[in-house]
Amino acid sequence: MNFIGSEKLQKMTASIFQEVADRKMAANKKGKDVIDLSVGSPDFSPPSFVVDALVESAKDTSKYGYTLKGIAEFNEAVGYFYKQRYEVDLDPAKEVLQLMGSQDGLAHLATAIINPGDFCLVPDPGYPIYEASVHIAGGVIYPMPLLAENKFLPNLKNIPLEVLEKTRMMIISYPGNPVTALADRGFFEEVVVFARTHNILVVHDFAYSELIFDRNPQISFMSVPGAKEVGIEFNSLSKTFNMAGCRIGYVVGNEQAIHLLATFKSNIDYGVFYPIQHAAVKALTSDFSYLREQVKEYELRRDALISGLIKSGWQVAKSPATMFVWAKIPLGWTSRQFAFELIDRAGVAVIPGDAFGAQGEGYVRIALVQPPERLSQAAERIEKFLVDRLIKK
Numbered sequence: 533m534n535f536i537g538s539e540k541l542q543k544m545t546a547s548i549f550q551e552v553a554d555r556k557m558a559a560n561k562k563g564k565d566v567i568d569l570s571v572g573s574p575d576f577s578p579p580s581f582v583v584d585a586l587v588e589s590a591k592d593t594s595k596y597g598y599t600l601k602g603i604a605e606f607n608e609a610v611g612y613f614y615k616q617r618y619e620v621d622l623d624p625a626k627e628v629l630q631l632m633g634s635q636d637g638l639a640h641l642a643t644a645i646i647n648p649g650d651f652c653l654v655p656d657p658g659y660p661i662y663e664a665s666v667h668i669a670g671g672v673i674y675p676m677p678l679l680a681e682n683k684f685l686p687n688l689k690n691i692p693l694e695v696l697e698k699t700r701m702m703i704i705s706y707p708g709n710p711v712t713a714l715a716d717r718g719f720f721e722e723v724v725v726f727a728r729t730h731n732i733l734v735v736h737d738f739a740y741s742e743l744i745f746d747r748n749p750q751i752s753f754m755s756v757p758g759a760k761e762v763g764i765e766f767n768s769l770s771k772t773f774n775m776a777g778c779r780i781g782y783v784v785g786n787e788q789a790i791h792l793l794a795t796f797k798s799n800i801d802y803g804v805f806y807p808i809q810h811a812a813v814k815a816l817t818s819d820f821s822y823l824r825e826q827v828k829e830y831e832l833r834r835d836a837l838i839s840g841l842i843k844s845g846w847q848v849a850k851s852p853a854t855m856f857v858w859a860k861i862p863l864g865w866t867s868r869q870f871a872f873e874l875i876d877r878a879g880v881a882v883i884p885g886d887a888f889g890a891q892g893e894g895y896v897r898i899a900l901v902q903p904p905e906r907l908s909q910a911a912e913r914i915e916k917f918l919v920d921r922l923i924k925k
């Protein structure tokens with residue numbers, strides 16, 4: 533027997549991520565210490581009161597059944613959180629849907645919304661599930677380049693009318709992964725008008741809504757007038773409360789779009805384990821002091837890395853948000869050459885930017901998933917590597 537996988541699967545290979553992991557492993561096997569800044573999995577612990585709630589709830593044997601769309605308290609807690617944090621009013625019954633991580637919703641939404649041949653506008657570079665979800669749905673991807681000279685915002689005026697006529701959905705993410713830029717209110721207002729004009733569902737991925745630094749404003753797309761009429765917003769407890777393995781997230785906004793996703797999901801999953809929902813309610817209705825502390829920790833990490841890299845002569849822009857640095861690489865390398873040499877020679881693992889789309893070429897993504905001291909050490913190793921390479925060139 534020879535199983536080769538479907539055409540859709542072949543479009544979805546995660547080869548670069550795997551190659552980075554393999555190279556890291558090979559270096560480890562040779563006894564080399566590799567500082568792993570490749571995977572965006574948070575290394576902080578969830579708040580202890582959240583862990584306690586989960587443990588306590590898990591002792592209740594009546595809570596081991598299917599939970600379907602989840603408990604009403606969860607939706608209410610999301611409503612509370614959105615009001616407190618982003619000044620957004622939500623109807624918990626109709627404008628909130630629980631997800632098994634935001635990935636669950638992002639992966640399935642396109643299939644619930646678009647037909648084969650419909651277009652979807654996707655950021656380039658962008659988080660890989662955006663493209664993959666459109667492939668799963670049989671849709672057509674229209675990449676929107678996110679360029680430094682346009683503050684990493686898509687130029688909506690450049691999208692041809694014949695594309696817009698066939699477009700059902702667009703995905704944006706501010707702050708995003710790998711591009712850490714923030715959008716201002718003006719951009720979101722432009723998106724609302726654009727979506728209304730062309731009858732497009734806007735999907736805003738706000739997974740990093742609580743990792744915003746330097747007191748920059750945390751702008752939910754849903755807080756912009758008219759946003760609920762045209763769009764939805766994905767969010768998650770994965771990064772906000774370091775509950776990534778719990779697989780709990782949610783989508784808020786347009787009632788109709790949420791209903792379509794809920795209908796689709798009712799065919800494929802039966803909900804999140806009750807104790808996780810209970811713990812999530814505790815997190816979302818807490819006093820949020822945990823979030824302030826976490827932002828400070830990430831700022832320290834970012835500053836340790838960036839100051840070290842700038843000292844090395846590599847002029848890397850300071851991330852305004854998220855757990856990543858989106859770094860333009862020095863001239864003379866492709867993203868992959870640079871990333872692979874960093875693993876092999878410097879002992880630092882990062883992801884080449886082209887893993888996130890063609891416009892990611894010339895960049896690498898560095899994840900702030902190690903303590904400040906380790907990040908400073910990574911910067912020192914990179915400095916040594918750059919000096920060696922410049923001397924040899």
Ligand SMILES: Cc1ncc(COP(=O)(O)O)c(C=O)c1O
Pocket residue numbers: 572632633634635636638659705708709737739767768769770776779780781
């Ligand atoms: C931009 C972005 N959106 C969504 C997700 C998915 O997160 P989760 O499914 O854990 O909520 C991630 C995870 O890394 C991400 O980086």
